[in-house]
Amino acid sequence: MTTALTAITNARIYTIDANFTCYRNGTIVFDDSSIIAVGHTGEVSVPPAARTIDGKGRLAVLPGLIDTHSHSSLLKGYTENAQLMDWLPEYQREHRALNETDAYYSCLVSYMEALKGGTTMVMDMYRFLHKGAQAAMQLGMRVQLVPYAADHPTKDFFETLASTEQLIDECRRYPVDRVKAWVGLEHITYCSEAMFRAARDLSDRYGVNIHTHTSEQQEEVAAVIKLFGKRPVHKFNDWGILKPGSVLAHCVWLDESEIATVAATGTAIAHCPLSNMKLASGPAPLQQFREAGICVGLGSDGGISNNTLSMWECMKGASLLQKVTRLDAAAIDAPTALRMATIEGARLLGVDKKLGSLEAGKQADLLTVDLWQPHLLPILDSEGHDPVLWNLVFAARASDVKDVWVGGLPCVADRQLCNVDEAALLEAISKQTGELLKRREKFAAIPMI
Ligand SMILES: [Zn+2]
Structure with missing residues (x-):
């Protein structure tokens, strides 16, 4: 050859x-x-x-730029003008209507946008991700797939740990090493303690990492404290999901003790500045994360929450958000932003020896x-x-x-x-979006907690 x-x-x-x-x-x-x-x-x-x-x-x-936290979607621009606690139930209407074909085209359109903007690897938390694997293989892209899993009775439309295990197993058999799967947990209020503990077992059994969201908005943290009597990161630690290789998205409202726990357990953080600004979540304490020695990558959080998958905007946003919050024009300089979007993202995904x-x-x-x-x-x-x-x-x-x-x-x-007929795919994506929107009309929003 x-x-x-x-x-x-x-x-x-x-x-x-x-x-x-x-x-x-x-x-x-x-x-x-x-x-x-x-x-x-x-x-x-x-x-x-x-x-x-x-x-x-x-x-x-x-x-190549590395997006360490994204959600594929066909429905960019439909869930707008809402704080997280109102935004999430509206967003979940998409998931209640979603089928495998929708998921395929969601991943395809999202990966096409990302790849054309120079993103060569995405951590994608979504559903029916064997279809995401198919889309990534077609485009030639690298993906770290993380199924959205949950077991709360009102969230039965999400993936399960059984379907996650199946995907991990399938990815091991793919002829390319560009497509991998981890264990994903949607949110602390969507998953039982038993599910968190089983997720840790599954991750140990297959030698893959765990990814979940946390502490995106103040109201969410307050609700978690009310439910569990502890702050979210301490609950995660009790349930055993924090370990070297684990990744938490957002972490906007961690207190000092939680930052220390994240650092001590070797957990990494996917920072999503544009989403945090657009959903009015707040500025994550990025400087404190870095001073604590935590590995921090950048994430778009998907088109659904910031309307772009551009890691260029994400780099600029990460820098500007820290500058204006800290009133420090030297905060997060260009080299730091570039490192977070490349080598630090690779480190967060455990692939820095070969990428970044x-x-x-x-x-x-x-x-x-x-x-x-x-x-x-x-x-x-x-x-x-x-x-x-x-x-x-x-x-x-x-x-x-x-x-x-x-x-x-x-x-x-x-x-x-290079590897697909973009014009033909855009027609198919647009047609499928129309079908998903029609099916979505039947579903009302279910409150988050
Ligand atoms: Zn997210």
Whole structure:
């Protein structure tokens, strides 16, 4: 079998390695799996057989972005203008009507949006996720699938631990290693103590991690304290789901003792700044998380709660939210935001040895950004300062992503998806959305608690 070799030359390469090395005029060479070499142009030899893209000093190259908390959906823009406790019951009408075909198209449209914006890996908490696996395999994307599981009698439309186990098992048999499954618990008030304990057993048995939401809004935390007599993170700890590799989404309203527990147990946090702003949840204490040594990745929380899956907006949002909350213009600088969207996301997902930075031997998950556009100029360093690094975080958009590779294989080329017929899929997605909306009309919202 011949190996396809690709080289990108004369590009600004942000490796996001441990030294945050940037090659102002760099070259990267990779095959249909891994990165072979990265360095200064002229110091990296380009094999004659390589397909070469000349960046002409106008392309940036970055590791693929990693969305550590998302929910696929067909129904972006239908649940609006509501705080979480009112938003969730309305959102769940989608789930009560959802069938496998809806789920397939939900995942497809969400992964298509993400991939075109340079996101090469998504942690997706959703349902019928064998269909998510199918969508990801079609597109060539990397996904960490986490079924929404719950056992409260009013939430019987969610997944179960039995269906989760089936998905974990199925994913092990897929011919690619891009599609994996973890154990997911929807919410502390949707799942019994027995379910939490069984989730821990399942995660230990298969050697996979656990993901759930917590402490997104103040009213939610107050309700949990009233129900259980303890703050949510302490309850999770009692039930055994906090351990190295576990991931909690949001954590906006953790108190000091909960932050200490998250740190002591080696649990990671998926921070979703845009969703937290749009649902008026509040600013998560990101600085305290980082000072406590907690691994923090960035999450879009899906199109349903922030109307975009753009990790570019997520990086900018994470930075701005901390700046305005702390009244500190230096909070979460561009390198920190980029690290959270790449290598820290990879660490949170337990894949940082093979993903998250551009280094020889790592998987070739990467993207190019077209810098030669009015909103991304200048590309001129002065006095040792690189404006491009900052403009990538504060000015770049998902639509600036030109090419994307996952495991060295092209997924987006010149802004077009490589492995699917996008026009035909958009027709099918739109038709299926109409059908889901019709079925959803029959279902009324059920209060959260
Ligand atoms: Zn979520």
